[in-house]
Amino acid sequence: MNIWGAALTLLVSTYMGEASCPGVAVAITKGDQVVAVQGFGHDSTGAPITENTKMAIASASKSFTALAVRQLADAGRIDLDRPVFDSRVTARQLLAHKSGISDRTLPEKSLKQPSSPAEAVERAREALQQAVPDNEFRYTNTNYHLAARLVEVASGENFNAYLKKHVFEPLNMKDTVAIDVTPRDLPPDYRKGYGYAYGFSISLTEPDRFVTGSDGVITTAADMAKWLAAQPKLAPQDGMGWEADQQGRLRHSGIWFTGTAGQLLTVSGYGIAVMANSGVTLGNEGTYGLENGIADVVEGRTPPEPESYRLLTDLVLAALTLLSVGLGIRALRRPRRFHKAWQVLRFVPLGILLALPTLLGLLYGGGRDITFFQLAHYSLPLVVWLGVSSVMNLSVAVARWRR
Template sequence: MRSMFIAALLLSTPAAAQDLTPAETAKIDAVVGEALAKSGVPSASIAVVRGGRVVLAKAYGKASEAIPVARPDLPYQIASISKQFTAAAILLLEDQGKLRLDDKVAKYVPGVTGGDTITIRQLLDHTSGLQDYWPQDYSFAAMAKPTTPQGIVDRWAKKPLDFAPGTQYQYSNTAYVVAGLIVEKVSGEPLIAFLQKRIFTPLGMTSVIDQDKAIGARFPQGYKRFALGPVRVETPAADGWLYAAGELSMTATDLARWNIARMNRATLSADDWTAQETTTKLNDGSDTGYGLGVSVGQFDGRRMVEHSGESVGFLSENMVFPDQKTSVTVLTNSWFSNAYRVMAQGIARTVLPPAAATGTEAIFAIKARKVFDQLRAGTLDRALLTTDANYYFDATAQADYKSSLSALGEPTAFAPVGQPRLRGGYVARAYRVTYGDRALSISTFAEPGDAGRFEQFLVAPIQ
C-alpha cells in the first residue's frame, strides 16, 4: 500500500530533461496571461531551463509603444540581477591573483568611509555598512541628470557608515558601485568590456548591452502606474545611475545561458561558483541568506539561488534550482506590480517535479493523498480524523466534497507545498493538487507524530 501511494504522488511528473508537455506550456501561458491581465503589466519575456537546457523562450504582451508585440529576442533591463556578474568579475580577478576578496577597499578606491576596514567581500555580500544610494522604488530627483560611478561614491560612499562592517546586513547599491570601480582599476578596462570578454562571449550571450544604451524605438519601454490609475510610459533615468549595481540589459534566453553555466559549474571555476553561493554569517553568527551577488534559500523545499531586479520601469526575477537543473527567468517592463514574482513562482511550480518528502513528511503526504482520494470517492475513513474533523465532515460536507472533486477526474500531480509549521498544538501542512490547467490547495492540521490524525483537511480552488 505504501509504495502504491508513493507512485501516485509522483504520477505524471515529467523527467527533468524532458521538453515541456503541451499541458505544461498551456499552464505557463495561463499563468503569464492571467498575471498580465490582472496587473496591467504591459509585457513579460520568459525563459525556462529544464534538464540543463532551454526548453522555452517566449514573450507576451506589448514591449513598447513602438513595439506592440513583445518578442523573446528583445533585451530587457535586468537591473540588480546584474550584481552576480559584478561579483563574478571580482572572483575571476582573484583567480588571476590580481586581488583578494579580503583585501581592504582603500587599497583600490581612496576616500571611501571605512575603506581601511571594509573588505571587497563585504561590498559583495552587503555587510559593508555603506549607505544605499537608491532605496526608493521610484526615480528620485537627482536621477533626471547624468552621473558617474565616482559621483555616486562622492555623494554616498563618503557618508558615515550605517554600521560597523560585518555586524549587519543592509542591501547597498553603493557597495556595488565601489566594487565595479575596483574591477575597472584592477583589470584596466571597463566593467562591461571585461564581462563581455570573460563571460558573455564564451557563453554565447550576444544580446547583452548597457541599459543606458538600451533606450529608444528598438528596445522595450518601461511603464509606471500611480496607485490604481492608468498605466503610463516611464521616463528612463539619466545615464550612469545603475553601473555595477544593475547596468545590464539582455534577453531572458541569455540570462538562462548564464543559469546553465551555474548548474554545470562552467566558465567560472567550481570554487568560484561555490564562493558566490555561500551565504555570509555576521559577526554574531547569524546567517544573512545572501552570498556574493545572489540570495540562497529554498522554494517549496528545493535549494534555490535567486535574485530579482528593479530599474526605472522594469522588474525581473531569476530563480535557479541547481539540484534539478532547472531555472525560471521572468523579465517585465513595469515597476508597479508583483506580477513578475507571481509569474516566476507559478512557472516554477509548473516545471519542477514535486519535492520529495522524507520521513514524517513522506508519511503525511501519503496519508493526505489517501484522505483526498477517499473524499473524492465518498469512502472517508473516520479513524484518520480527530473528533473535531469528524464533526466537520458531516453528511452535507461529504456529499459536496464527493460531487465536486469526483467531477474533476484523476489528478495529474499531488505535492507538498512549503514547510510544516506548528499551529495551535498541531502541525500545519499544505499540498497542491493539479488537474491539467487548474489546481487546488489543501490545508491540513494534524496531531504531532507519524500516527497523528487530521484535525483539519480543507480543499479550496487556487485563484
C-alpha cells in the first residue's frame, strides 16, 4: 500500500521551499507495514534524492543506542539501575539524560574530541565522578557516548560493529552504518549537506565531531522505513532514546550543522521519518514541523501551512550589518564628542560576539555547547553582523581617542 498523494507532495514541496532545503527523504509506516518511501530534491552533486540516498539522522541515532543497551539488559549483561564507570550514574539515567552531566559540566563540543567510546569515558571521568543524578532532564551527547562504551564493555564488541550485527543486519538495514567521527568516517557515497546564509544554500563539510552513540548513524529512507516498521515489536519507551511529546507521541529529532532529521511514532500507529540535507541554522531548527504536518495528513487532518523564518532572519541581520557599516563610516567622517562613559558602549558588540557561543547555548539550547567555528555554520550572518559592528565601533573609539 502506498498512501503518497498530492497532499503529501504539496506539503513536503512547500516545506522545502519555505525552509530553503535542497533535499528531503521521507518514510512512512503503519504498524509493521511500510506504506510510503520517497525522496525529493537533490543532493550536493545535483543527483536526485531517492529512497536509497545515504543521509544523516543525527541525534535520532540515540534510539539505536538505547535499543542496544536494552538488548544487553534483557540478556542480563547490563543492569539498568546499577551505577556505571565508578560513579553514581546508572545506565537508565544516561539514556534518559538524567545523569547530572550536562554541556555545562562537560562542554562536549569545545573540548578536544575523542576518537573512541573508551576515550570518551576518560574525557568524562571527572564529570562522571562529580555528577549527582537529581532526576532533572539535561540533554547532552556525552550521556550517549558513555552508553556506547557501556555496550562495548558488556558485549565485548566494538559499538558500531555491535549495531551492525545485532540491529542493522537483523532488520535488513543493508545501507545503514554507524560512525565514530565526522567527517573522517563518513561513507564514500555519502554526499555533503548544506549550510545556509543570506538566502543561499551552500554545500559544506560537517565539522569535526565525535558522534559515536549520540548522532553517528548514516542511513537511507528505505532503511528507516524498516526501522519504523520494527518498532511495534521493539516496544520503544519514553526516556530510552525516544521522548514523549504533549500528544503522547514518541519522537526524537536530530540536528547536524549540515543536515537535520526526525522520527515520530503516532498514537494511531503511524511511523514517520524525515531526513533533510540542510543543517540547523538560526530560523531553521529542524524537521519537527514537517513530521507533524505529515502526521496530520496521514491521519486525515489539514496541516498548518509550512513556514520558516530562515530567510527573514538572515535579511534582518544583513540589514543590521549594512546599518553598522553606514553608522560607523558616518561616525568616522563626522566625529563628535561624547562622554567617556558612553564610549564604553562601543565595546558591547565585541563583548556579545565573544560571549555568543555561551549566550546562544543558554537562550536556544538549554545550556548546550557550541564552538565559534560551529557558530559560523549555525548563523554566519549573525557572526558577520557582530564582527562588523565590533570593528566599526572599535575603529570609531580609537579614532576619537587619538583626537
